[in-house]
Amino acid sequence: xxxxxxxxxxxxxxxxxxxxxxxxxxxxxxxxxxxxxxxxxxxxxxxxxxxxxxxxxxxxxxxxxxxxxxxxxxxxxxxxxxxxxxxxxxxxxxxxxxxxxxxxxxxxxxxxxxxxxxxxxxxxxxxxxxxxxxxxxxxxxxxxxxxxxxxxxxxxxxxxxxxxxxxxxxxxxxxxxxxxxxxxxxxxxxxxxxxxxxxxxxxxxxxxxxxxxxxxxxxxxxxxxxxxxxxxxxxxxxxxxxxxxxxxxxxxxxxxxxxxxxxxxxxxxxxxxxxxxxxxxxxxxxxxxxxxxxxxxxxxxxxxxxxxxxxxxxxxxxxxxxxxxxxxxxxxxxxxxxxxxxxxxxxxxxxxxxx
Numbered sequence: 001x002x003x004x005x006x007x008x009x010x011x012x013x014x015x016x017x018x019x020x021x022x023x024x025x026x027x028x029x030x031x032x033x034x035x036x037x038x039x040x041x042x043x044x045x046x047x048x049x050x051x052x053x054x055x056x057x058x059x060x061x062x063x064x065x066x067x068x069x070x071x072x073x074x075x076x077x078x079x080x081x082x083x084x085x086x087x088x089x090x091x092x093x094x095x096x097x098x099x100x101x102x103x104x105x106x107x108x109x110x111x112x113x114x115x116x117x118x119x120x121x122x123x124x125x126x127x128x129x130x131x132x133x134x135x136x137x138x139x140x141x142x143x144x145x146x147x148x149x150x151x152x153x154x155x156x157x158x159x160x161x162x163x164x165x166x167x168x169x170x171x172x173x174x175x176x177x178x179x180x181x182x183x184x185x186x187x188x189x190x191x192x193x194x195x196x197x198x199x200x201x202x203x204x205x206x207x208x209x210x211x212x213x214x215x216x217x218x219x220x221x222x223x224x225x226x227x228x229x230x231x232x233x234x235x236x237x238x239x240x241x242x243x244x245x246x247x248x249x250x251x252x253x254x255x256x257x258x259x260x261x262x263x264x265x266x267x268x269x270x271x272x273x274x275x276x277x278x279x280x281x282x283x284x285x286x287x288x289x290x291x292x293x294x295x296x297x298x299x300x301x302x303x304x305x306x307x308x309x310x311x312x313x314x315x316x317x318x319x320x321x322x323x324x325x326x327x328x329x330x331x332x333x334x335x336x337x338x339x340x341x342x343x344x345x346x347x348x349x350x351x352x353x354x355x
Contacts, residue, residue: 037176
């Protein structure tokens with residue numbers, strides 16, 4: 001598909017009920033925009049997860065007609081994730097775009113970029129400062145955002161430097177639409193298993209944005225969000241034979257740490273079992289991203305890796321694997337996401353269609 005065709009389809013599919021995840025092509029760095037479904041009578045609402053290049057991110061927000069940013073999330077304070085955040089905040093405020101919250105991992109990094117960012121946030125007392133940990137949940141325009149990491153166990157080790165900065169990453173899971181938990185509060189007599197099972201079978205999109213999380217973080221995530229197992233406990237409210245409970249399963253995974261060999265293991269990938277994997281890399285990565293070991297692990301979980309490995313790279317040393325900015329659209333009308341590649345270079349604005 002040509003970039004022109006991709007833009008035309010994005011414009012066609014981007015309805016008020018569409019959720020979009022835009023992974024900008026910024027090289028070996030991250031800049032992700034979450035475009036939430038639009039509420040009637042309200043403007044477009046987009047969140048930002050990391051920002052390596054402020055100008056490119058701001059232009060993409062403008063192309064999406066953004067009026068409100070519910071939060072900007074700095075997954076962790078490495079410069080390839082935070083370099084552009086201070087400038088982006090200033091650009092948005094000067095343009096009248098409201099920023100409600102800033103999400104921070106709480107890991108203090110001795111760098112001028114991090115110092116200037118914290119100083120700016122202290123000066124701007126109208127932006128709420130949030131330090132989320134695993135288990136925190138919020139719902140924005142019918143999209144549930146669940147924090148999978150950092151674990152409080154990792155966070156309590158920050159000050160002793162017992163936690164690697166990458167393992168301090170905020171890892172987010174998006175669920176659209178969220179499932180209704182109200183039936184779980186009823187009695188078994190009033191809400192039998194088949195009703196609960198029907199609720200669990202709602203067509204739901206799930207996306208995990210993994211920051212730069214590494215093995216220590218994933219060990220805590222898989223421990224704290226276990227799959228539902230059948231036990232001998234007669235008081236177990238939900239029957240695993242009726243309901244398949246796999247809280248870490250996702251359709252789309254934004255690969256951790258630019259798809260490095262330190263980012264995720266085969267065992268964790270088997271638990272997440274994503275249909276699509278997005279990797280933010282440059283064409284000439286000085287770190288050698290993506291690492292072949294992780295590429296092989298992703299291919300290993302595919303049903304037919306020879307036909308399609310399901311991996312999209314913003315940049316790659318091989319020209320025919322370069323996707324540029326990657327746009328994933330999630331529509332309520334269908335059960336699978338639409339993924340489009342805009343194929344622009346790092347230096348160019350993301351050629352998103354004007355909506």
